[in-house]
Amino acid sequence: SGSGDEFDRLSESLNAMLGRIEKLNEGLRQVSDNIAHDLKTPLTRLRNKAEAALSSREDGSQSGALEEIIAESDQLIRTFNALLMISRVEAGSAVAEMSDVDLSQIVADCVELYEPAAEDKALKLEADVPPGVVVSGNRELIGQALGNLMDNAIKYAEGASNPLIRVAMTKSGNEAVLTVADHGPGIPEDMYREVLKRFVRLDESRSKPGTGLGLSLVEAVMEMHRGSLTLSATDPDEKDGKGLTVRMVFPARAT
Template identity: 70%
Template sequence: MKSTAVRLSALYIILFALCAAFLVFYVTALSERLLDQQTRESLQTEVSDIERAYNRGGMTTLMRVMERRASQPGANLYVIASPVGEIFAGNVASVQPGVFDKEGWTMPPFRYERFTDNGDTRPHLAIAYIFKLDNGLRILVGRDLGEPAKFRLLVRKALMVALAIMGGGALIIWFAIGRNALKRIDRVSAASRKIIAGDLSQRLPVSGSGDEFDRLSENLNEMLCRIEKLNEGLRQVSDNIAHDLKTPLTRLRNKAADALSGSDETSRRTALEGIIAESDQLIRTFNALLMISRVESGSIAAELTDLDVSAVASDAVELYEPVAEDAGLALESRIAPGLSVRGNRELIGQAIANLIDNAVKYADGTDKRLIRLTLDRRGGEIAIAVADNGPGIPAEKREDVVKRFVRLDASRSKPGTGLGLSLVSAVMDLHGGRLELSATDEASTDFPGLTVTMVFPPSA
């Protein structure tokens, strides 16, 4: 009884029982009123017929009519009695004393005896209408209540049986459905305990029925995936910061020591310039981390607007053409005009810039060092792809390179922080899209190249 499901089910059963009991008594009372009304209307019709027969032919006709009606199967009660209650004629042996004392309907019902009782002491009840003739005789026209009482009892029993069947069915359904619901809740609780214990890889069970339990479990599983991803990112950041920032901090300290020990102005100035450069690199690293955190936390989700992504891509190509030219690269672009997405212009521009910047660093084709940016529509989706003809990334490592500080260049010979693709991935998550990595040329083994594609969902 401590579970909400059991308490709600018990409350439902109690309310159902009260409503069903009210229905039984209401229908029974309604049936009794209907039977009583029909009985009174029938007797009133009988009384009217007998009065007309008396008015038409006197006592002779009255006796004949009452005798004929009394002899029919299932006949009503017909009695002719004196003013003091002495029965002169009729199909009743005796009636309860005092019945003939007043005219009109007999209320409450009275007892009477039949001619066929033969010692049967069971009481018979009836209601009747009594009227007086002009000669002082009393006429009683009544109806035995045995059949209506049997009918009322039958209705009541039928309703009670129906109530019992419905109650039993409700209990069975409650037990079956409630038990199933409680089992699912127990499974959810078991998975929750494992998650609380620290196992974020656990997921709440989904039965596949699509009911509210499944919808709740799916939403919570998405939340758990998000939490697990953030925790994993936080753990990686902690590990990678200790590894990747230790080297520049060490260089920074060494340059500061060189500046202090420098014997002339030129060496000190050179050391200070190196310190400034290392500091700028550290600032860029922390700015990138802050930007990723802002994106992943969704704090700038409200800044999404409808924007011309074709113009954003064109601006990025125009910005990086001189950089690519200085690096001896050819930067080509095929941008479909007029394409728009709902997003943040600053973040999308930064993501495209990161992809082009990475391509500039790693495009090492022997014959022609090439970078190509394409923007087009794929079905309902919009895709921005940046391809190069560099060494590429092995398929088994493509999921790792989007993690923070992960760099395939173990020697750190190339500039960078290992946060570029992490930011792009976070931007695509914020926009409800996805980031795809593939080889530019699958047939090439020496320089397969890398194509990074930002796929945006269809605009609403």
Template identity: 60%
Template sequence: SEASRRIMGGDLSGRLPVTGVGDEFDRLSENLNAMLARIATLNEGLKQVSDNIAHDLKTPLTRLRNRAEATLSGKQKPTDYRQALEGTIAESDQLIKTFNAILMISRLEAGYSSENMNRVDLAEAVRDVVELYEPVAEEAGVSLEADAREAVSVNGNRELIGQALSNIVDNAIKYSTGANAQPAVRVTLERTGADVRLSVADNGHGIPDDGDRARATERFVRLEKSRSQPGSGLGLSLAKAVMTFHNGRLELLPGNPGLSVVMSFPVREDH
């Protein structure tokens, strides 16, 4: 048919006709159309990643080169060389983190392997992340507390959930620092009906605008207030991809003051 010829020619926007009678040919057409839609989505994601890499990584790479060139030009003191090298290493580490985040998001969106899916104790995950970030929070003058007394487990990937929660806690500490006389971050785990909610709330400036909260989970998006903070703009994007992989939701809710980022997992009862 004309539609199949267009698809074979590379036009993935074409779809096979469905007559509506519900026979085997209709079911085959529906399955093929769903597959084509998935391929088109993955292709668009790949294009977006390529565009983002070209646009957003050009600046740090240029800065890296300029720093090295400036260090080589003229005579420098040993301390100047050391300072330049330390800056280069820090910039390189940030670039590596950015690339790793991009790769992980792409893998999750393309269908990450579910081989490592097990029962994950979310209370234990909360304790581990809070323990990891307690020194960071203390150095920043931020109170970091956790309320995860109830033993709740979900079916998931322990490493991915831990990475997503770490990104969210890191953001909360970063953006609550200096925004309040007593900056604080609280991690709460609770079961509500058919969901398990893991929320990270801070009392910083927050994101008052609904549109900005929706944009904050897009790749490389950095809102105006975050421009002065180090980062790639991928932390919440990765957290959202992790939650989508787990058939869950990532919500950004306004606080009073601050922001609450909620990871909602569906509960599957084991019998």
């Protein structure tokens, strides 16, 4: 009825619970289908390369085949590790590890870590981060989420006419807004919600390495921190190379 009495509060709690159950069920159905589709290909490649290694003992190319098998195995391990991390976050098992963390320092460390990778791709990584912004969170998961965004930005901005990748943070009231913006090809607006789902990769991304789990993990981390994640175009007026800006909004603490 909107009166705010006990029945209203109970119905709100039940609706929130049912909405969460529906989302988890949908995620389970989607992941089952995508695992069957996306893991079948690398497993088939792995088997074929093992078979090739077995038959190449005489011509001396066995070593190269084994190196390729190891690379394929590493990619599969990364995929399963990402799935386990998302499940851990969504199950709330990391909540007990929440504490006051210096978000500014996490961002600074992450930018320093990814600067050499950006330089190798002829990209410029620029940071505008005020010091001393504190949030309640998990340092490892925030660093993982930000690392995923920066890795994506470097991967897709390679060769863009504007080589700048900008990481910025602002504090407004009790919110800390962290953005990662690039000038790569971007994502169509009608696909913003779709790319947050597990294993979803746009056709243009199929030629690049990845699991399709990076943004799913970022969204799960933001939900755990009671924050939000939004996507938008960096250069909406550009015909090509609209870029992508990802905003992570955290509830902030006093400095």
